[in-house]
Amino acid sequence: MSDVMTPKTPQWWKKPDVKKTAILWVICTAVIGFVGVAFHVRSMVRPASETMASVINLMRIFTWAAAPVAGLVAAMCITVLTSGRHYGNNPPAEADHEIRNSPRTVAAWVTISGILCLFALVVGMIVLQKDSQAVLDKSAIQVNVTGQQWVWNFDYANGARSQDLYLPVNKPVVFHVTSVDVMHSFWIVQMGIKINANPGYITETAVTPDKIGVFDIRCAELCGILHSYMQTKVHVVSQADYDAWLASQAATEAKA
Amino acid sequence: MTTLINKPVSAPGKSIIERLNLFTALALGAISAFVVWRLALQFLPQDADGVRILTREDKITLLSMIAWFVGFMTGIGALIGPFRWVMGKDLSHDENMFLAGKDMGAKRYFRYTTDHKVVGIQYLVITTLIFFLGGSMAMLIRTNLGHAGGGWLHPQAYNSIVGTHGILMIVGTIIMITGPFGNFIMPIMIGARDMAFPRLNALSFWLIVAAAVPLIWGQFIGGISTGWVAYNPLASQAPLGMDGYIMFICIFAISTMVVGANITTTVVRMRAKGMTWNRTPIFIYGTVASVALALPAFPVFFLSQILSAFDRALGTTFYNTAGGGSGWLYENLFWIMGHPEVYVILIPSVAALMEMAPVFTRRPLFSFNVAIMGIAGISGLSALVWAHHMYMAGWAPLLNAPFMITTELISIPTGMLFLVLVGTLWRGRLWMTMPLMSIFALLWNFMIGGVTGIYLSDVPADAFLHGSMYVTAHFHYTLMGAGLTGALASLVYWFPKMTGRMFDKKLSWISFWMVQIGFNVAFIGMFMVGLAGQPRRVEAYAPTFNTGNLVTTIGAYTIMAGMLVLLHGVISSWRNGVIAPMNPWQAKTLEWTVPFPIPLENFDVLPTVSSDPYGYGKAKP
Numbered sequence: 001m002s003d004v005m006t007p008k009t010p011q012w013w014k015k016p017d018v019k020k021t022a023i024l025w026v027i028c029t030a031v032i033g034f035v036g037v038a039f040h041v042r043s044m045v046r047p048a049s050e051t052m053a054s055v056i057n058l059m060r061i062f063t064w065a066a067a068p069v070a071g072l073v074a075a076m077c078i079t080v081l082t083s084g085r086h087y088g089n090n091p092p093a094e095a096d097h098e099i100r101n102s103p104r105t106v107a108a109w110v111t112i113s114g115i116l117c118l119f120a121l122v123v124g125m126i127v128l129q130k131d132s133q134a135v136l137d138k139s140a141i142q143v144n145v146t147g148q149q150w151v152w153n154f155d156y157a158n159g160a161r162s163q164d165l166y167l168p169v170n171k172p173v174v175f176h177v178t179s180v181d182v183m184h185s186f187w188i189v190q191m192g193i194k195i196n197a198n199p200g201y202i203t204e205t206a207v208t209p210d211k212i213g214v215f216d217i218r219c220a221e222l223c224g225i226l227h228s229y230m231q232t233k234v235h236v237v238s239q240a241d242y243d244a245w246l247a248s249q250a251a252t253e254a255k256a
Numbered sequence: 257m258t259t260l261i262n263k264p265v266s267a268p269g270k271s272i273i274e275r276l277n278l279f280t281a282l283a284l285g286a287i288s289a290f291v292v293w294r295l296a297l298q299f300l301p302q303d304a305d306g307v308r309i310l311t312r313e314d315k316i317t318l319l320s321m322i323a324w325f326v327g328f329m330t331g332i333g334a335l336i337g338p339f340r341w342v343m344g345k346d347l348s349h350d351e352n353m354f355l356a357g358k359d360m361g362a363k364r365y366f367r368y369t370t371d372h373k374v375v376g377i378q379y380l381v382i383t384t385l386i387f388f389l390g391g392s393m394a395m396l397i398r399t400n401l402g403h404a405g406g407g408w409l410h411p412q413a414y415n416s417i418v419g420t421h422g423i424l425m426i427v428g429t430i431i432m433i434t435g436p437f438g439n440f441i442m443p444i445m446i447g448a449r450d451m452a453f454p455r456l457n458a459l460s461f462w463l464i465v466a467a468a469v470p471l472i473w474g475q476f477i478g479g480i481s482t483g484w485v486a487y488n489p490l491a492s493q494a495p496l497g498m499d500g501y502i503m504f505i506c507i508f509a510i511s512t513m514v515v516g517a518n519i520t521t522t523v524v525r526m527r528a529k530g531m532t533w534n535r536t537p538i539f540i541y542g543t544v545a546s547v548a549l550a551l552p553a554f555p556v557f558f559l560s561q562i563l564s565a566f567d568r569a570l571g572t573t574f575y576n577t578a579g580g581g582s583g584w585l586y587e588n589l590f591w592i593m594g595h596p597e598v599y600v601i602l603i604p605s606v607a608a609l610m611e612m613a614p615v616f617t618r619r620p621l622f623s624f625n626v627a628i629m630g631i632a633g634i635s636g637l638s639a640l641v642w643a644h645h646m647y648m649a650g651w652a653p654l655l656n657a658p659f660m661i662t663t664e665l666i667s668i669p670t671g672m673l674f675l676v677l678v679g680t681l682w683r684g685r686l687w688m689t690m691p692l693m694s695i696f697a698l699l700w701n702f703m704i705g706g707v708t709g710i711y712l713s714d715v716p717a718d719a720f721l722h723g724s725m726y727v728t729a730h731f732h733y734t735l736m737g738a739g740l741t742g743a744l745a746s747l748v749y750w751f752p753k754m755t756g757r758m759f760d761k762k763l764s765w766i767s768f769w770m771v772q773i774g775f776n777v778a779f780i781g782m783f784m785v786g787l788a789g790q791p792r793r794v795e796a797y798a799p800t801f802n803t804g805n806l807v808t809t810i811g812a813y814t815i816m817a818g819m820l821v822l823l824h825g826v827i828s829s830w831r832n833g834v835i836a837p838m839n840p841w842q843a844k845t846l847e848w849t850v851p852f853p854i855p856l857e858n859f860d861v862l863p864t865v866s867s868d869p870y871g872y873g874k875a876k877p
Contacts, residue, residue: 203650
């Protein structure tokens with residue numbers, strides 16, 4: 001700051017406040033990246049499908065892509081805040097320069113934000129493409145999901161019905177989702193898939209569970225008084241257990 | 257105005273326009289509503305047995321509310337001008353002066369007053385009231401969510417509080433800058449004597465008052481149990497309170513359209529001599545962008561609610577699949593309004609802070625042109641992104657990718673706004689005041705809000721995040737963390753011009769830190785539970801979400817305390833703060849060149865402008 005009036009102005013990258021900002025930039029980027037990723041990954045549920053694992057991965061990538069930008073803004077703010085604050089009822093002396101624009105800075109800023117934006121788009125598109133193709137898998141298990149105030153009903157190909165979802169591990173599943181009354185949203189939390197259930201329409205989503213266990217299904221669209229309680233479980237079991245359950249469930253259904 | 261013939265001016269105290277005020281309006285509104293309600297009850301036919309949807313109650317409610325609206329607006333005097341004009345007699349000069357509130361003291365705040373400064377103060381008061389109500393509801397929500405399992409509120413009441421909190425805060429934040437400061441400060445800032453259409457200005461304010469009543473009324477007849485989006489078909493099965501919401505939105509949308517036409521015309525036509533577009537302050541750009549964006553958006557909102565009212569009261573099936581309609585139609589209409597609307601809220605806040613940045617760093621605004629490009633870019637793109645709210649609707653999966661592109665492109669003009677703010681701060685001389693620190697707060701909050709927005713704009717990530725508390729935290733970071741921060745800074749910055757007194761410095765600092773810290777605590781907690789899988793708008797949650805919710809509730813109470821400190825600051829500073837000098841911040845925009853109290857038409861001699869208002873800093877030798 002103080003060296004501006006020296007006879008020979010140093011190149012801009014040699015000025016002390018620029019150097020300070022550069023160091024802070026590296027530190028801030030690292031801190032924001034690590035803290036941001038840790039916050040997201042630790043808070044998020046453990047994945048029970050590759051879809052969810054790729055969501056967590058996307059969060060990681062996006063956080064690291066955003067960290068340098070956020071880090072630069074933070075570094076500049078810290079530099080400014082730590083050099084020459086003025087308190088009092090009257091304004092400080094005016095700044096000793098009158099820079100109104102810097103085309104090079106603007107160009108660099110817009111180019112870099114454009115590249116980062118493009119990067120985020122491409123990464124997202126690749127995953128999106130994969131997710132949307134999963135729906136077309138004809139060999140997958142087909143399950144019809146019907147939302148109604150305030151329960152989920154699942155219909156399987158062999159005529160079995162249930163209100164808890166049963167799925168075999170490592171087999172692709174396609175869900176055909178609809179509703180009988182108002183709009184609901186079918187969300188298998190740990191598998192990272194969600195699709196709205198609309199009365200009169202069938203919407204589709206697909207996933208391949210890759211962990212045996214019990215996971216959460218919640219309604220993610222306000223659907224009336226008991227929306228908070230419109231939850232159920234998905235039981236991911238081995239293929240043998242699944243076949244056995246399916247047969248017994250179909251038999252019960254046939255008797256009823 | 258020119259009158260060809262000098263008609264005899266009616267004696268003072270006799271003219272009807274001098275008798276109308278808020279109380280005649282309330283009385284006439286209430287009487288009309290009651291009469292129509294009684295008549296409708298008497299004469300409307302009963303619903304036939306076996307019809308699919310019962311609509312008689314909705315018809316009665318809507319008719320009564322329309323009667324209230326017409327009665328109130330007549331009682332306040334909104335129709336006098338048009339009526340006289342139709343009769344071929346325009347208002348006389350004295351009557352116009354009376355309408356402007358000449359020599360009327362406090363009474364003018366309760367009348368159909370056309371002076372932009374009066375309207376500005378009226379807007380400030382009603383914004384405060386809305387935030388107070390909406391904030392109280394937020395506290396009820398957070399208290400209810402203090403522990404896992406069901407809260408102490410009935411689920412229906414809880415849903416209604418969530419919906420009312422949402423719509424109140426949306427409306428409050430829409431008007432928080434363009435209302436008080438767009439009306440009070442903006443005309444002076446451009447060197448005008450008043451708005452282009454002073455009577456429309458009064459109309460826009462009183463429409464909001466008229467709109468508020470059906471919303472409150474609705475709380476007593478079932479409430480808004482649908483969340484603020486009021487998605488169909490849930491809205492068509494909701495109780496009568498929904499009709500209050502519909503009326504509220506319709507009247508508010510008219511108000512917004514009126515403001516949009518008025519402010520845009522004022523800025524285009526009435527800037528001071530010499531104030532070219534390159535010399536127009538950036539706050540003006542922000543205000544115009546905001547209201548101009550609302551101009552195409554709010555008619556769609558209006559329309560969406562009219563169709564909703566038809567479905568409810570007349571048994572049409574616009575949104576009913578069984579009758580050939582679609583809930584997706586509503587979603588589209590709603591978000592075609594809903595996404596531009598968030599920028600209606602955000603842009604003027606950022607622009608206000610851009611206006612303050614040069615003042616408190618004593619250096620020129622960095623890259624005025626880039627600031628305008630940023631505002632224009634956001635405004636343009638914001639009209640093309642609405643379906644990112646519908647990635648998971650299943651409406652058109654093939655459109656997810658294009659909407660993902662437009663949405664992520666918004667990060668480029670948004671980045672420009674960051675560049676302008678950071679560039680202005682860089683090597684500035686910081687004058688440590690609450691408005692200056694608000695710039696840093698905005699950068700911090702808006703960065704978090706913006707980056708989480710990128711996660712949400714990504715379709716695969718959104719498949720997990722959509723409809724969770726993560727979304728709630730994200731938009732609170734943008735609308736409250738960024739938007740409201742700018743509005744509170746504007747309040748402290750323009751307080752001396754609006755009230756003649758300085759805002760108490762200590763109280764402004766205390767409330768600033770309480771609100772900002774409380775805010776970040778509250779919504780970091782909400783991000784946590786969202787990531788862990790807690791859906792939005794639930795009144796009960798699993799014990800795993802305990803910690804995050806407790807953190808959020810603690811943060812929310814801190815915000816409340818900070819806001820109460822701010823309210824105390826407003827009241828105490830207004831009553832007995834330090835008398836403000838004419839230009840306490842030594843800023844260079846025109847509003848600081850008028851004395852307090854500001855004369856009725858602001859300027860004796862209209863100013864001329866010969867440079868932009870950012871000429872701080874020493875020129876290079």
